[in-house]
Amino acid sequence: xxxxxxxxxxxxxxxxxxxxxxxxxxxxxxxxxxxxxxxxxxxxxxxxxxxxxxxxxxxxxxxxxxxxxxxxxxx
Amino acid sequence: xxxxxxxxxxxxxxxxxxxxxxxxxxxxxxxxxxxxxxxxxxxxxxxxxxxxxxxxxxxxxxxxxxxxxxxxxxxxxxxxxxxxxxxxxxxxxxxxxxxxxxxxxxxxxxxxxxxxxxxxxxxxxxxxxxxxxxxxxxxxxxxxxxxxxxxxxxxxxxxxxxxxxxxxxxxxxxxxxxxxxxxxxxxxxxxxxxxxxxxxxxxxxxxxxxxxxxxxxxxxxxxxxxxxxxxxxxxxxxxxxxxxxxxxxxxxxxxxxxxxxxxxxxxxxxxxxxxxxxxxxxxxxxxxxxxxxxxxxxxxxxxxxxxxxxxxxxxxxxxxxxxxxxxxxxxxxxxxxxxxxxxxxxxxxxxxxxxxxxxxxxxxxxxxxxxxxxxxxxxxxxxxxxxxxxxxxxxxxxxxxxxxxxxxxxxxxxxxxxxxxxxxxxxxxxxxxxxxxxxxxxxxxxxxxxxxxxxxxxxxxxxxxxxxxxxxxxxxxxxxxxxxxxxxxxxxxxxxxxxxxxxxxxxxxxxxx
Numbered sequence: 403x404x405x406x407x408x409x410x411x412x413x414x415x416x417x418x419x420x421x422x423x424x425x426x427x428x429x430x431x432x433x434x435x436x437x438x439x440x441x442x443x444x445x446x447x448x449x450x451x452x453x454x455x456x457x458x459x460x461x462x463x464x465x466x467x468x469x470x471x472x473x474x475x476x477x
Numbered sequence: 478x479x480x481x482x483x484x485x486x487x488x489x490x491x492x493x494x495x496x497x498x499x500x501x502x503x504x505x506x507x508x509x510x511x512x513x514x515x516x517x518x519x520x521x522x523x524x525x526x527x528x529x530x531x532x533x534x535x536x537x538x539x540x541x542x543x544x545x546x547x548x549x550x551x552x553x554x555x556x557x558x559x560x561x562x563x564x565x566x567x568x569x570x571x572x573x574x575x576x577x578x579x580x581x582x583x584x585x586x587x588x589x590x591x592x593x594x595x596x597x598x599x600x601x602x603x604x605x606x607x608x609x610x611x612x613x614x615x616x617x618x619x620x621x622x623x624x625x626x627x628x629x630x631x632x633x634x635x636x637x638x639x640x641x642x643x644x645x646x647x648x649x650x651x652x653x654x655x656x657x658x659x660x661x662x663x664x665x666x667x668x669x670x671x672x673x674x675x676x677x678x679x680x681x682x683x684x685x686x687x688x689x690x691x692x693x694x695x696x697x698x699x700x701x702x703x704x705x706x707x708x709x710x711x712x713x714x715x716x717x718x719x720x721x722x723x724x725x726x727x728x729x730x731x732x733x734x735x736x737x738x739x740x741x742x743x744x745x746x747x748x749x750x751x752x753x754x755x756x757x758x759x760x761x762x763x764x765x766x767x768x769x770x771x772x773x774x775x776x777x778x779x780x781x782x783x784x785x786x787x788x789x790x791x792x793x794x795x796x797x798x799x800x801x802x803x804x805x806x807x808x809x810x811x812x813x814x815x816x817x818x819x820x821x822x823x824x825x826x827x828x829x830x831x832x833x834x835x836x837x838x839x840x841x842x843x844x845x846x847x848x849x850x851x852x853x854x855x856x857x858x859x860x861x862x863x864x865x866x867x868x869x870x871x872x873x874x875x876x877x878x879x880x881x882x883x884x885x886x887x888x889x890x891x892x893x894x895x896x897x898x899x900x901x902x903x904x905x906x907x908x909x910x911x912x913x914x915x916x917x918x919x920x921x922x923x924x925x926x927x928x929x930x931x932x933x934x935x936x937x938x939x940x941x942x943x944x945x946x947x948x949x950x951x952x953x954x955x956x957x958x959x960x961x962x963x964x965x966x967x968x969x970x971x972x973x974x975x976x977x978x979x980x981x982x983x984x985x986x987x988x989x990x
Binding site: 411414424431443448458461462 | 554558597
């Protein structure tokens with residue numbers, strides 16, 4: 403049974419025509435998205451800038467209360 | 478909003494998200510609808526045993542494959558943007574979105590690894606019934622995947638089933654069922670997926686019309702049109718029904734959005750519906766200027782649509798911003814006061830925790846719980862900030878509704894001419910069928926503009942404005958990635974159109990999946 407499934411997939415991929423082009427596009431797109439775009443331009447900001455979940459929570463809480471803190475400073 | 482916000486950065490991040498979502502929605506609705514149309518075509522093939530229907534199914538399946546392949550993973554970019562441009566938001570909703578998105582990911586993986594393979598590789602290798610079952614599973618699975626994304630979006634429009642934890646600064650899931658079965662999420666899902674069915678029907682009709690205009694594959698095209706026009710008509714009627722229901726729910730959950738959709742500033746008893754109008758761009762909430770330069774109004778209709786009852790009051794923008802005690806409407810000015818109390822209590826809680834003062838922390842927490850539903854309003858400085866862009870929301874809504882009505886007539890015309898065997902003689906109708914593919918996309922995009930622009934300034938309705946949800950990044954960085962995505966998506970779109978056009982030109986004889 404597992405052999406039949408493998409053969410099913412192998413034959414399917416082998417006989418593809420339009421599918422070959424589509425797979426090339428999918429793979430190229432995934433490489434661009436994950437290896438280039440994500441890696442170079444889209445860091446997880448909180449993960450990169452803070453070491454622990456507690457520090458991340460502290461940062462977000464600070465943003466949530468920032469307006470009041472700024473107003474207090476102005477006063 | 479907060480003084481330190483760079484509006485340029487927020488707007489670039491918004492523009493980037495909007496652009497990504499709009500491109501994503503070019504691919505998604507066609508996948509949702511075409512998967513079902515392929516299932517219908519194949520069901521007819523299995524029931525009749527006619528090879529022509531198999532050829533027809535395989536042709537539309539090849540176009541489905543092109544669209545799916547080009548569109549796959551375009552949604553992942555939205556997740557990149559969450560982590561980078563909207564990191565505060567992303568942190569706060571991680572617990573809520575985790576479950577639906579994980580279910581979606583697992584479902585999509587198993588679906589694609591199994592039934593997609595049988596659907597494309599399994600012709601003549603598995604039984605007819607097994608193949609048909611796989612095609613139906615792909616259709617159901619694709620649409621179920623959409624459910625989880627729309628549940629997440631629905632939660633942002635109407636956040637329920639959760640509680641804010643001030644220790645972790647996260648919204649934590651309390652009741653998954655409440656999130657999944659929220660009336661906003663359900664009506665959102667029903668409306669969005671059925672609009673996908675409608676678009677796919679237009680697509681099949683448009684391509685088939687081209688074949689008829691060229692005098693090619695006539696029987697094939699007529700059969701495709703007969704099925705697509707039937708499915709399209711039923712979908713268009715369902716879209717109208719779910720759209721009405723969605724608007725009815727919006728009155729209860731996002732009355733400001735509804736007011737912007739209608740360009741309604743002062744609620745009346747009864748409230749009329751502006752069928753067509755030219756919005757006065759100089760109009761601001763609270764001033765004396767007229768909201769419209771020109772308008773055609775249907776008296777009392779908005780009351781009926783909004784509350785299912787004639788003669789009822791529908792709150793306008795001014796009522797919602799400044800309050801209307803006579804009709805029990807709490808104004809944004811009052812919500813800002815309560816929101817500020819929530820933010821103050823949160824700050825006190827934070828400070829007390831830092832000082833290790835548990836008693837003061839508990840008092841602050843109790844105070845916070847009393848006002849937490851207005852948390853987001855504590856970040857607004859003026860009540861006017863709660864008003865979304867009225868003109869864009871108003872016109873987009875009318876574009877969507879107008880085109881939706883037109884599509885019902887179009888499907889009826891195609892069905893009528895199909896029944897009379899008069900399709901080839903009415904070349905104008907075939908040309909209109911081709912043009913309507915584009916109009917279908919316009920209607921879908923307009924719908925999303927209403928949904929998303931109409932709920933500004935909120936990332937999470939009433940709880941988190943976009944200015945607080947965003948990350949602290951350079952405007953230049955966000956602008957740069959905007960253009961990178963613009964280039965990437967445009968390339969993908971050109972690839973889709975080119976490959977699709979080539980497949981269509983090859984016709985059903987050129988099946989090559």
